[in-house]
Amino acid sequence: MRLExxxxxxxxxxFKTMSEENFDAVMQAAYLQNFPAQVRLVTEGxxxxxLFLVVEGCVELFATxxxxxxxxxxxxxxxxxxxxxxxxxxxxxxxxxxxxKSRILMIPAKNIRDSFExxxxxxxxxxxxxxxxxxxxxxxxxxxxxxxxxxxxxxRLLEYHCEQGETGVIELPYDKKRLAALLGMxxxxxxxxxxxxxxxxxxxxxxxxTLSDMKGLITLAKPNLLIDRHAG
Amino acid sequence: MRLExxxxxxxxxxFKTMSEENFDAVMQAAYLQNFPAQVRLVTEGxxxxxLFLVVEGCVELFATxxxxxxxxxxxxxxxxxxxxxxxxxxxxxxxxxxxxKSRILMIPAKNIRDSFExxxxxxxxxxxxxxxxxxxxxxxxxxxxxxxxxxxxxxRLLEYHCEQGETGVIELPYDKKRLAALLGMxxxxxxxxxxxxxxxxxxxxxxxxTLSDMKGLITLAKPNLLIDRHAG
DNA sequence: GATACGACTTGATATTTATCAATAATGGAG
DNA sequence: CTCCATTATTGATAAATATCAAGTCGTATC
Numbered sequence: 001m002r003l004e005x006x007x008x009x010x011x012x013x014x015f016k017t018m019s020e021e022n023f024d025a026v027m028q029a030a031y032l033q034n035f036p037a038q039v040r041l042v043t044e045g046x047x048x049x050x051l052f053l054v055v056e057g058c059v060e061l062f063a064t065x066x067x068x069x070x071x072x073x074x075x076x077x078x079x080x081x082x083x084x085x086x087x088x089x090x091x092x093x094x095x096x097x098x099x100x101k102s103r104i105l106m107i108p109a110k111n112i113r114d115s116f117e118x119x120x121x122x123x124x125x126x127x128x129x130x131x132x133x134x135x136x137x138x139x140x141x142x143x144x145x146x147x148x149x150x151x152x153x154x155x156r157l158l159e160y161h162c163e164q165g166e167t168g169v170i171e172l173p174y175d176k177k178r179l180a181a182l183l184g185m186x187x188x189x190x191x192x193x194x195x196x197x198x199x200x201x202x203x204x205x206x207x208x209x210t211l212s213d214m215k216g217l218i219t220l221a222k223p224n225l226l227i228d229r230h231a232g
Numbered sequence: 233m234r235l236e237x238x239x240x241x242x243x244x245x246x247f248k249t250m251s252e253e254n255f256d257a258v259m260q261a262a263y264l265q266n267f268p269a270q271v272r273l274v275t276e277g278x279x280x281x282x283l284f285l286v287v288e289g290c291v292e293l294f295a296t297x298x299x300x301x302x303x304x305x306x307x308x309x310x311x312x313x314x315x316x317x318x319x320x321x322x323x324x325x326x327x328x329x330x331x332x333k334s335r336i337l338m339i340p341a342k343n344i345r346d347s348f349e350x351x352x353x354x355x356x357x358x359x360x361x362x363x364x365x366x367x368x369x370x371x372x373x374x375x376x377x378x379x380x381x382x383x384x385x386x387x388r389l390l391e392y393h394c395e396q397g398e399t400g401v402i403e404l405p406y407d408k409k410r411l412a413a414l415l416g417m418x419x420x421x422x423x424x425x426x427x428x429x430x431x432x433x434x435x436x437x438x439x440x441x442t443l444s445d446m447k448g449l450i451t452l453a454k455p456n457l458l459i460d461r462h463a464g
Numbered sequence: 465g466a467t468a469c470g471a472c473t474t475g476a477t478a479t480t481t482a483t484c485a486a487t488a489a490t491g492g493a494g
Numbered sequence: 495c496t497c498c499a500t501t502a503t504t505g506a507t508a509a510a511t512a513t514c515a516a517g518t519c520g521t522a523t524c
Contacts, residue, residue: 044458063374065456070377072370084363084370093370093458116359123355127348127362131316134366138304138316138325141373142295145302145416148510176472184377186512191473206472206520224297226276226325381481408502418482423503438490438502 001030001105009105012053012078014129017121026115030107035098042096048085050106053078057102060178061094071181073140074099074174083130086112099174139227146227149185153193154221155228156183157202161211162230172207233262233337241337244285244310246361249353258347262339267330274328280317282338285310289334292410293326303413305372306331306406315362318344331406371459378459381417385425386453387460388415389434393443394462400446404439 001009006027009015015023032055035041041052044063052059059075072094075081085092086109098104116123143152156179160170172179180190194204200220201213211217223231233241238259241247247255264287267273273284276295284291286307293304293313304326307313317324318341330336348355375384388411392402404411412422426436432452433445443449455463 063378063458065374065378065459066383066454068378070374072373072377084366087359087363088367090367091458093367093374117352117356120349120352120355123352123359124349127319127355127359130359130362130366131319134316134362134369135320135322135325137366137369137373141304141369141376142297142302142325144373144376145304146295146297146300150510151298187472188474188513189511192511195473222298226295226323227297409500419502420483420504421481424481427503 001027001032005032014125017125019119022115022119026111029111032105035102037098037100040097042092044092044095046092048109051086051112053080053105055103055105058099059096060099061096063094142227144184149189150193150196152183154217155223158221158223159230168211170209233259233264237264246357249357251351254347254351258343261343264337267334269330269332272329274324276324276327278324280324280341283318283344285312285337287335287337290331291328292331293328295326374459376416381421382425382428384415386449387455390453390455391462400443402441
């Protein structure tokens with residue numbers, strides 16, 4: 001990888017505590033690459049050759065079966081994906097594709113596993129990252145099992161509102177098709193869920209959403225500390 | 233903990249590779265206890281004081297929100313639970329209760345975290361266990377998002393059939409209420425799903441299920457290597 | 465500015481799943 | 495063994511969600 005990018009990478013949670021020596025060794029073997037939108041980076045079932053980090057842009061993780069497709073997560077900077085498969089030296093359980101122009105750091109799986117054994121600070125960083133990923137999925141799983149489609153949408157809007165500075169207006173981070181897939185519903189249903197939320201002060205104008213009755217929306221959404229980032 | 237139990241514990245995947253010294257230190261602080269059925273061991277939202285291992289019996293992990301309850305997983309010997317919360321020193325995202333008379337090993341979270349830093353073999357065992365847990369949840373999440381209730385039941389039956397030695401007869405490992413919750417449906421729906429599977433050779437008699445048309449059932453279930461333990 | 469394309473919305477309908485109610489079966493406790 | 499409480503099944507109905515089919519809207523292209 002190009003030297004000029006190293007300081008930027010070094011700041012990532014995963015590498016911050018790593019020894020200089022191991023960091024250099026890992027980065028020697030890594031690639032930092034720019035991809036356009038809609039590029040398939042990994043395919044479920046393939047062997048885990050690389051660990052991926054999203055440095056810029058966005059990657060959609062999805063899975064398929066019986067001709068159906070489900071969006072599992074959207075990874076934004078600075079997030080990693082398929083760490084578990086890399087650690088286990090197993091096959092990917094999900095596919096990943098860029099949803100926009102993205103900058104991706106690819107690290108050969110073997111280097112990750114080697115450094116894990118050599119560098120206990122890195123091992124701690126890896127296990128922390130993996131625990132974070134695990135807890136995120138658990139939360140998504142709870143979200144899906146315990147809430148209706150409208151409730152999931154309401155909470156997602158509150159999450160974006162929180163992320164974007166609580167201005168009363170939010171910008172959807174992806175198109176509605178993808179948002180629907182992420183929330184586990186069809187695009188038609190998402191449209192209807194927005195209509196259902198109208199009495200709760202939710203006004204849609206393209207990808208821009210206005211929230212004018214936070215209290216009402218929160219009453220409906222019932223955000224939960226053990227599911228939502230925006231709760232509390 | 234009592235000395236006589238140590239050799240038994242030492243064999244667990246998580247402790248097999250640990251140094252003698254660290255193992256002794258961890259076990260010094262651990263409790264091995266017997267619980268009757270229906271005892272709540274952990275409650276979601278509580279701080280992660282202990283890592284739990286199911287030595288005998290069975291623990292149901294579940295979560296609640298808005299008065300609804302969802303079963304997240306059933307942990308059988310020798311499985312651990314809430315490892316991620318222990319690692320992160322965070323709050324439990326799930327509650328756990330015994331579903332039958334069980335023998336549980338409880339290890340103070342701090343000892344786990346300390347040993348993780350001191351013993352790189354243990355660190356590797358922990359990260360491997362965590363990666364396994366992560367991949368299991370991903371599979372459950374895919375199962376829920378990509379399949380209908382009947383398909384989920386069909387695959388679960390195939391899984392039990394595989395686990396129990398492919399004899400054509402399986403014994404349900406928990407009562408149907410719990411099985412329904414685990415599969416993400418109501419008990420009424422589970423009953424109806426069994427009726428739906430009748431033309432595929434599935435005969436129900438209490439907790440004993442006979443499978444007489446494996447080919448048909450498999451055609452319906454479409455087991456998948458990247459979701460199911462029993463596939464392939 | 466006209467056109468064409470894709471994304472989004474809306475309506476009608478079908479499917480899936482949940483709820484409510486009643487009854488039947490099961491399994492412990494005494 | 496009998497009684498009781500829980501669990502399981504079945505039927506009727508309702509709610510949630512998906513599907514199919516038009517339409518609308520916006521926008522990028524020419």
